[in-house]
Amino acid sequence: MPELGQNQYGKAECRVVRVVRDGAVHHIKDLNVSVALSGDMDEVHLSGSNAHVLPTDTTKNTVYAFAKEHGIASAEQFGIHLARHFVSSQEPIRTARIRIEEYAWDRIETSGEARHSFVRSGRETRTAQISYDGTRWEVLSGLTDLTVLNSTDSEFWGYVKDKYTTLPEARDRILATEVHARWRSGWSDDTLPMPDWERAYAETRGHLLTAFAETYSLSLQQTLYQMGARVIEQRPDIDEIRLSLPNKHHFLVDLEPFGLKNDNEVYFAADRPYGLIEATVLRDGATPRIPTD
Amino acid sequence: MPELGQNQYGKAECRVVRVVRDGAVHHIKDLNVSVALSGDMDEVHLSGSNAHVLPTDTTKNTVYAFAKEHGIASAEQFGIHLARHFVSSQEPIRTARIRIEEYAWDRIETSGEARHSFVRSGRETRTAQISYDGTRWEVLSGLTDLTVLNSTDSEFWGYVKDKYTTLPEARDRILATEVHARWRSGWSDDTLPMPDWERAYAETRGHLLTAFAETYSLSLQQTLYQMGARVIEQRPDIDEIRLSLPNKHHFLVDLEPFGLKNDNEVYFAADRPYGLIEATVLRDGATPRIPTD
Amino acid sequence: MPELGQNQYGKAECRVVRVVRDGAVHHIKDLNVSVALSGDMDEVHLSGSNAHVLPTDTTKNTVYAFAKEHGIASAEQFGIHLARHFVSSQEPIRTARIRIEEYAWDRIETSGEARHSFVRSGRETRTAQISYDGTRWEVLSGLTDLTVLNSTDSEFWGYVKDKYTTLPEARDRILATEVHARWRSGWSDDTLPMPDWERAYAETRGHLLTAFAETYSLSLQQTLYQMGARVIEQRPDIDEIRLSLPNKHHFLVDLEPFGLKNDNEVYFAADRPYGLIEATVLRDGATPRIPTD
Amino acid sequence: MPELGQNQYGKAECRVVRVVRDGAVHHIKDLNVSVALSGDMDEVHLSGSNAHVLPTDTTKNTVYAFAKEHGIASAEQFGIHLARHFVSSQEPIRTARIRIEEYAWDRIETSGEARHSFVRSGRETRTAQISYDGTRWEVLSGLTDLTVLNSTDSEFWGYVKDKYTTLPEARDRILATEVHARWRSGWSDDTLPMPDWERAYAETRGHLLTAFAETYSLSLQQTLYQMGARVIEQRPDIDEIRLSLPNKHHFLVDLEPFGLKNDNEVYFAADRPYGLIEATVLRDGATPRIPTD
Secondary structure (H helix, E strand, C coil), rough: CCEHHHHHHEHHHHHHHEEEEEECCEEEEEEEEEEEEEEEHHHHHCCCCCCCCCCCHHHHHHHHHHHHHHCCHHHHHHHHHHHHHHHHHHHEEEEEEEEECCCCEEEECCCCEEECCCCCCCCCCEEEEEEEEECCCEEEEEEEEEEEEEECCCCCCCCCCCCCCCCCCEECCCEEEEEEEEEEEECCCCCCCCCHHHHHHHHHHHHHHHHHHHHHHHCHHHHHHHHHHHHHHHHHHEEEEEEEECCCCCEEEHHHHCCCCCCCCCCCCEECCEEEEEEEEECCCCCCCCCCC | CCCCEEEEEECEEEEEEEEEEEEEEEEEEEEEEEEEEEEEEHHHHHCCCCCCCCCCCCCHHHHHHHHHHCCCCHHHHHHHHHHHHHHCCCEEEEEEEEEEEEEEEEEEEEECCCEEEEEEEECCEEEEEEECCCCCEEEEEEEEEEEEEECCCEEEECCCCCCCCCCCCCCCCCCCEEEEEEEEEEECCCCCCCCHHHHHHHHHHHHHHHHHHCCCCCCCHHHHHHHHHHHHHCCCEEEEEEEEEEEEEEEECCCHHHHHCCCEEEEECCCCEEEEEEEEEEECCCCCCCCCC | CCCEEEEEEEECCEEEEEEEEEEEEEEEEEEEEEEEECCCCCHHCCCCCCCEEEEEEEEHHHHHHHHHCCCCCHHHHHHHHHHHHHHHHHHCEEEEEEEECCCCCCCCCCCCEEEEECCCCCEEEEEEEEEEECEEEEEEEEEEEEEECCCCCCCCCCCCCCCCCCCCCCCCCCCEEEEEEEEEECCCCCCCCCHHHHHHHHHHHHHHHHHHHHHEEEEHHHHHHHHHHHHHCCCCCCEEEEEEECCCEEEEEECCCCHHHHHEEEEEECCCCCCEEEEECCCCCCCCCCCCC | CCCEEEEEEEEEEEEEEEEEEECCEEEEEEEEEEEEEEEEEEECCCCCCCCCCCCCHHHHHHHHHHHCCCCCCCCCHHHHHHHHHHHHCEEEEEEEEEEEECCCEEEECCCCCECEEEEEEECCCCEEEEEEEECCCCEEEEEEEEEEEECCCCCCCCCCCCCCCCCCCHHHHHHHHEEEEEEECCCCCCCCCCCCCCCCCCHHHHHHHHHHCCEEECHHHHHHHHHHHHHHHHCCCCCEEEEEECCCCEEEEECHHHHCCCCCCEEEEEEEEEEEEEEEEEECCCCCCCCCC
């Protein structure tokens, strides 16, 4: 009989918005929460018995109930509450993994004192993944879709040429990418002091932007390493970071047929194909744990 | 023989990025430009003769060449250059319509003096549509995907109840929408002074946000009208505005089964279905020209 | 005071799946229904009074109730039931427009006699738009995303060359497009016999495919006209058709740098930009009513 | 200094269409190919030296050149040609991973003998992933977005109830999912006979559909296991399969407020949240190699 391997289940993409009212001043958190549970689940696969199955509908209800009971101090903290609950309250559930996307909102300033109006910041999406097996925690914070561009200080030359190479070398090009990053916190145990997740996120994001902007780039790989290294060096709480950087090509348009000189001024922003550069950067001696794709 | 009716053609979605270098300080404009031309085009439909057809590939080339020749002072101004060119340079082409999306970028501030690093603001997309028939101009400026939310000061009650009505009345609800707006400039003739399109956009966007935030809402229709009316009243250069506001429902989650009271704190943000509220607001006496959907 | 212009409201994207059980054999209809109502709605915009407003939540409930009460014989027939109901049952509502998308499912054949298993056909999406003002009907049937390709029998040459033209002429190219079509039925009055909407759809779709495949093309405009003309000629029940055909460019890859000859064998399928060809074809003497974009 | 961990690079999403002309009868293959290479790449990350870097532009060129040189017998075979080339021709490159999506086209039948017209089948997307380290091959074939539905023969009851459980048990429900599957071939060595990849795909797809349709389901996990087990039992060439099945909820609409009985006839097809059920099924004794998410 075919064997059952790794398996997991849960409710994905529970959209929860939490409002906190501090008099006339309101605060909001806007999350998309996905739960994945695993454990002693052979029977439901083999015979269809649901005796060990907490319904995905219940995991969804728990997300909304916990938004009230615990509030949402940060995506990471909220995920920690949820993961601990599922593993500790249901004997057959041995591990829980909570994934969260967070959408940021800025305040609309008005002349009055009431402050309950918001405009969604469409910039990056913040992410968090919390895994728990009853003993150890693994927290991966991150972001996706942070689109950045340097309009100069990027070169690309000195590469291998084989029979299929036609690309001309470039001494001044646009470098643009959409940053996808996940970083692993050193916090892994309830006995350790909990990090300030909100501040850690804001500062790490800042380091990524600064390193991107300040690196004179000879390759997107070099820029990637500088971004990761800066985070590892500046954030003692982070042991590992994985970056995935699509090279959003901006091709210089050939205007010579029209009698015009294109002095790095007019570019075609291409969709596909795109270069894709991915790497992990680690604190010296750390064990890599963030999955590679 | 079946008759040929209205027809148009051109190249859609030309992605052009224009860099202006002011020493170490760079500026960028990032557009998506679509061209639609019409005129004396019966033959290409009926016999396949392309004798009157400027290829769509050429209209694309023109977009890139004009980004160099004229620069991109604003989406509207760029579209005006393009539309005038097509209508005035090709006898069979009688009308041109240029549609533009503009993506905003913010500067990444660094410690040095060089300023050529940018992060894409994902907030709204700015739009412009420029139509020209050789004599009159019609310029529709606008925006899409400006997502806003009031966490209170919204009610909904006193509506019609028929046999299919089950909705309970609400005295305090979240009101959220994704603003899609197009407004028509009074500028329609080369003899009139050209508006400052950049400033007009920024200020109109501000009026929409302010009206949304400051309206105590009894219905999304009322909020819509207040947003449109504020633009018409504050901007003498705008004669008409069309707003399309999806009601992004945030449903209060029933936490009573879990012994919890939900005091307007925890919401489920729904995807579909959604209410959709659309209307035109006009300067008194103006003729509506913005198409309704 | 700024004037209120055209306005409409309703619930958009109500996803309804209707199962009919004929013993062990089941049938399903899978629709996405959007309702837009207009009429005597000034007050809700100006003062926020909802006294004339049937809530969008009620319009959604009506969609589901009617799926039970009337069944879904076809998208068009279902929309006619809904539109008639809203206009005739609510005095302030003067016009209703129902838009429907339909997703097709094929049967999964199994060895047993039970037939209740389906696989979604991802091909085109069928569309219908039903408008009613209490007297006259306008029914636009249609489809979107029907992607077709001829790998030969397409040329493009003899076009206008201006100073921005660089495109070489082509005597044998791939012609590919994604058909978006809407056609208007001659049925406009309850006294006329109702068409067989299911059969009309299947046959019209067939005419579009046949005309695309059988036209030796000198321009996409010519192909478009042949597609529209065939529908008008073969379907006496259709008075007008509007086609929007993006030219999904397949560019012949230059393999000469690698010492290879590309004899119309290897193509790059491009995303953006794309040509966009749009036109209406009418029965001789018919009045165009399908909106142009 | 922070350490560089796993890294890879290449060109993603090269869209290649290959036409084969057999007289008037044409055949097409439509692929989206992504290349990821890794090896001795420390320097490009640390110093920006590209001396070991074959440009991603070259990997793209190679895709198009190989479509001519080798043809595209199947996605898997095409990926094998590419992976072997990169690893064997560039000393610093030690491993190559090729990912491919394939879009199916059906023939448009016409009355004449010419057969070069196609309509894209929008059903599932076929996938392939080929990994090579110079010695061993790993080939994962698969599919995504195969949407299936059983309108009866599905129950869900007997599950755990905790304080957050509100879901009523169901004795007859719709079961619908969007199948995402990847299966691993036993072929791992050039000395073994190469499978017939086209036939293996068609038959495996058939087994998945049959098992979905024929399983009387007490849980989606049970259906998943039956689908995986059938593939392992019927296909001696496949050692492992990973299935990811979102539970596309179809909720029975409560029509009682309208005086109507809903006898499993009218459903609301929900978007989010959705259950997500994932598992691996293995040949007894096989080592799991397909990554879990």
